[in-house]
Amino acid sequence: MxxxxxxxxxxxxxxxxxxxxxxxxxxxxxxxxRIGVALGEHVLDAGxxxxxxxxxxxxxxxxxxASLDPLLAAGRPVWTRVRAALTEWVTEPRYAEAVRxxxxxxxxxxxxxxxxxxxxxxxxASEHHAANVGRIFRPQGEPLTENWKHLPIGYHGRAGxxxxxxxxxxxxxxxxxxxxxxxxxYGPSLRLDLEAEVAFVVGAPSAQGxxxxxxxxxxxxxxxxxxxxxxARDLQAWEYVPLGPFLGKSFATSLSPWVVPLDALxxxxxxxxxxxxxxxxxxxxxxxxxxxxxxxxxxRINGHLVSRPPFAAMYWTYAQMVxxxxxxxxxxxxxxxxxxxxxxxxGHGSRGALIELTHDGREPLELPDGSVRGYLADxxxxxxxxxxxxxxxxxxxxGEVAGRVLPARP
Amino acid sequence: MxxxxxxxxxxxxxxxxxxxxxxxxxxxxxxxxRIGVALGEHVLDAGxxxxxxxxxxxxxxxxxxASLDPLLAAGRPVWTRVRAALTEWVTEPRYAEAVRxxxxxxxxxxxxxxxxxxxxxxxxASEHHAANVGRIFRPQGEPLTENWKHLPIGYHGRAGxxxxxxxxxxxxxxxxxxxxxxxxxYGPSLRLDLEAEVAFVVGAPSAQGxxxxxxxxxxxxxxxxxxxxxxARDLQAWEYVPLGPFLGKSFATSLSPWVVPLDALxxxxxxxxxxxxxxxxxxxxxxxxxxxxxxxxxxRINGHLVSRPPFAAMYWTYAQMVxxxxxxxxxxxxxxxxxxxxxxxxGHGSRGALIELTHDGREPLELPDGSVRGYLADxxxxxxxxxxxxxxxxxxxxGEVAGRVLPARP
Numbered sequence: 180m181x182x183x184x185x186x187x188x189x190x191x192x193x194x195x196x197x198x199x200x201x202x203x204x205x206x207x208x209x210x211x212x213r214i215g216v217a218l219g220e221h222v223l224d225a226g227x228x229x230x231x232x233x234x235x236x237x238x239x240x241x242x243x244x245a246s247l248d249p250l251l252a253a254g255r256p257v258w259t260r261v262r263a264a265l266t267e268w269v270t271e272p273r274y275a276e277a278v279r280x281x282x283x284x285x286x287x288x289x290x291x292x293x294x295x296x297x298x299x300x301x302x303x304a305s306e307h308h309a310a311n312v313g314r315i316f317r318p319q320g321e322p323l324t325e326n327w328k329h330l331p332i333g334y335h336g337r338a339g340x341x342x343x344x345x346x347x348x349x350x351x352x353x354x355x356x357x358x359x360x361x362x363x364x365y366g367p368s369l370r371l372d373l374e375a376e377v378a379f380v381v382g383a384p385s386a387q388g389x390x391x392x393x394x395x396x397x398x399x400x401x402x403x404x405x406x407x408x409x410x411a412r413d414l415q416a417w418e419y420v421p422l423g424p425f426l427g428k429s430f431a432t433s434l435s436p437w438v439v440p441l442d443a444l445x446x447x448x449x450x451x452x453x454x455x456x457x458x459x460x461x462x463x464x465x466x467x468x469x470x471x472x473x474x475x476x477x478x479r480i481n482g483h484l485v486s487r488p489p490f491a492a493m494y495w496t497y498a499q500m501v502x503x504x505x506x507x508x509x510x511x512x513x514x515x516x517x518x519x520x521x522x523x524x525x526g527h528g529s530r531g532a533l534i535e536l537t538h539d540g541r542e543p544l545e546l547p548d549g550s551v552r553g554y555l556a557d558x559x560x561x562x563x564x565x566x567x568x569x570x571x572x573x574x575x576x577x578g579e580v581a582g583r584v585l586p587a588r589p
Numbered sequence: 590m591x592x593x594x595x596x597x598x599x600x601x602x603x604x605x606x607x608x609x610x611x612x613x614x615x616x617x618x619x620x621x622x623r624i625g626v627a628l629g630e631h632v633l634d635a636g637x638x639x640x641x642x643x644x645x646x647x648x649x650x651x652x653x654x655a656s657l658d659p660l661l662a663a664g665r666p667v668w669t670r671v672r673a674a675l676t677e678w679v680t681e682p683r684y685a686e687a688v689r690x691x692x693x694x695x696x697x698x699x700x701x702x703x704x705x706x707x708x709x710x711x712x713x714a715s716e717h718h719a720a721n722v723g724r725i726f727r728p729q730g731e732p733l734t735e736n737w738k739h740l741p742i743g744y745h746g747r748a749g750x751x752x753x754x755x756x757x758x759x760x761x762x763x764x765x766x767x768x769x770x771x772x773x774x775y776g777p778s779l780r781l782d783l784e785a786e787v788a789f790v791v792g793a794p795s796a797q798g799x800x801x802x803x804x805x806x807x808x809x810x811x812x813x814x815x816x817x818x819x820x821a822r823d824l825q826a827w828e829y830v831p832l833g834p835f836l837g838k839s840f841a842t843s844l845s846p847w848v849v850p851l852d853a854l855x856x857x858x859x860x861x862x863x864x865x866x867x868x869x870x871x872x873x874x875x876x877x878x879x880x881x882x883x884x885x886x887x888x889r890i891n892g893h894l895v896s897r898p899p900f901a902a903m904y905w906t907y908a909q910m911v912x913x914x915x916x917x918x919x920x921x922x923x924x925x926x927x928x929x930x931x932x933x934x935x936g937h938g939s940r941g942a943l944i945e946l947t948h949d950g951r952e953p954l955e956l957p958d959g960s961v962r963g964y965l966a967d968x969x970x971x972x973x974x975x976x977x978x979x980x981x982x983x984x985x986x987x988g989e990v991a992g993r994v995l996p997a998r999p
Binding site: 324336506 | 723727736739742744747748750759763766772773775797800829835837869917918920998
């Protein structure tokens with residue numbers, strides 16, 4: 180008779196037992212969508228595990244759902260209990276025998292959008308990105324608009340075109356204007372870009388008409404994903420005045436499949452950059468726990484590392500995004516997705532979009548395979564990945580958001 | 590024994606048998622949300638009627654749902670069949686006896702948001718409104734931005750704060766900047782406005798990656814509502830550069846409870862204004878059936894008529910909105926809501942927002958009760974209503990969207 184052993188996780192795995200991110204998967208053998216938890220090279224079938232260990236009814240019900248929606252809606256005390264239970268199941272020897280049959284190879288799992296996206300809001304929280312893009316889009320003006328240091332600028336994107344990592348992205352068509360004063364032309368975007376972002380997933384809703392204070396954000400924010408906010412710069416440049424980006428962004432937004440709980444990122448907390456402009460009280464985070472996150476992003480095109488955007492350099496925190504979004508009384512809903520905006524650091528090698536890396540295509544990037552990119556070419560595969568510091572020197576993995584560019588449809 | 594008579598509808602009712610708009614209602618006696626059809630002073634309990642007349646299973650199932658979502662998703666051939674069936678039930682004497690018990694006084698019905706709002710997109714389709722607002726927001730520049738005549742400008746709004754008519758609207762707080770160059774202050778909006786709009790409700794989805802041509806729009810657009818896009822002009826003016834309106838709009842958007850089927854508006858079809866700029870082929874509507882709509886709006890504050898915005902003056906049509914929205918491959922979802930933007934005509938008395946009627950508050954409006962309004966005051970009730978030409982001289986009612994302004998929360 181075998182002695183129960185803890186479940187094997189490769190040394191240094193970014194999906195070790197300190198992470199336990201949630202996703203939704205199916206397999207060829209069993210096409211039901213169900214909740215999975217990434218563990219090493221495996222996916223734990225969370226509902227099956229809950230049944231195997233005879234979990235309490237509430238935990239079992241939440242983990243047996245077809246999406247994360249009920250778990251997200253349940254709120255922080257429940258998130259804490261469910262995470263504590265999962266941690267026990269995957270670390271305590273007494274559970275190993277029951278839980279082991281619920282592990283599937285990650286390679287066999289097809290991953291799906293893990294929750295229903297309610298409203299998708301995209302912010303613009305990197306000072307470096309905003310200034311770099313400002314110089315390109317508005318060469319006559321100041322790089323940062325006057326409001327930038329006073330509030331986390333954001334806008335609503337298209338929730339209906341958020342797709343899970345791995346979904347191919349068709350090059351969009353639309354109106355571009357090659358020369359000022361000339362009429363626009365129609366055709367495939369000639370300046371297709373990516374934006375490496377971090378996204379915050381809202382779990383517990385907030386009351387319509389109420390406000391969420393900075394210190395209350397963690398009661399509502401469940402976890403973190405990676406996001407690629409694909410951007411057709413030529414469509415965007417022509418359309419965005421005065422009401423903001425629309426078709427330049429709305430064709431697709433890719434989301435990583437694993438939602439890393441905020442609880443797994445406790446060791447990544449860090450102070451945001453010093454505030455150089457005094458903030459109104461509802462955004463003043465000098466007296467609240469730090470809500471910056473030291474996430475290290477990597478951006479690859481066709482396997483070549485092209486940038487290492489540091490999320491710790493972001494000026495505005497997720498807590499400020501939530502406080503700002505709700506200060507006018509707008510309620511949060513379960514599944515609201517808050518993108519950070521492009522993550523760009525101060526140096527050239529830390530910029531999270533090609534528009535910045537190539538100065539709007541004028542200084543193309545040379546890839547190690549000898550090819551050059553002003554913007555994305557058909558067939559390019561873009562992968563954004565990230566890790567964060569965990570306990571005892573381990574890294575917490577956020578996984579990746581990947582997508583390949585397909586040619587425009589005729 | 591009584592002879593079956595057709596159901597009584599008051600002469601000239603805007604909810605006569607040529608209209609048959611759909612909504613969702615409940616009553617104090619029966620709090621289940623169910624589909625209703627407005628008829629004269631009554632609501633027809635559509636699911637009950639389907640049962641009473643022994644309707645075919647598909648029709649009965651769609652009309653017995655708790656929201657319009659399944660009916661919206663079913664597509665135009667089904668919409669036509671269901672509408673034809675309803676028309677028979679309320680006009681043919683042989684059905685009167687069965688249907689009459691399914692009529693409730695409209696005054697007893699509490700009306701709810703009739704469908705799940707997927708993405709909410711707001712356009713900017715009135716040339717008069719865009720030019721008037723452009724003069725106020727950008728006094729140095731041309732009234733219309735360069736792109737305005739080339740594409741229907743739009744942006745995504747907050748779907749989660751779309752509320753049904755009658756829901757009170759709390760004055761939002763946020764950042765306002767009183768003087769250029771000074772830091773912003775925080776507090777209740779001092780320039781709270783309404784925007785009288787028409788909204789198009791998407792029923793049948795379109796394929797992600799596909800495009801909906803101008804002539805195909807009617808396969809996807811189910812019907813029409815009225816919408817008040819409440820706007821805090823001071824918040825909006827400070828925040829909207831460069832990514833567009835956000836908190837200035839996201840606190841609440843009110844929607845009328847009755848969705849008037851596009852089929853009921855056949856007599857309202859009209860050609861849009863002459864196009865003064867050549868359009869790219871995907872927007873060129875010179876060879877497609879007219880998609881302008883001759884809807885006559887009325888805007889009231891505390892019962893006083895303050896404007897009569899003419900929807901026939903709108904430059905961009907709903908077909909162009911759909912064609913533009915999808916030209917980049919973005920799919921439509923059931924429940925997408927497309928706002929027209931403020932409906933303003935050429936004359937002073939036809940403007941659909943106070944910012945235009947009062948020149949940003951500088952020329953306050955005098956109401957017949959002697960009070961003046963630069964912008965909305967706490968306690969003000971705003972009602973936007975509309976009618977359209979129907980067959981034989983009758984008017985088709987779109988009902989109204991109403992909302993009262995409550996004071997800001999401390």
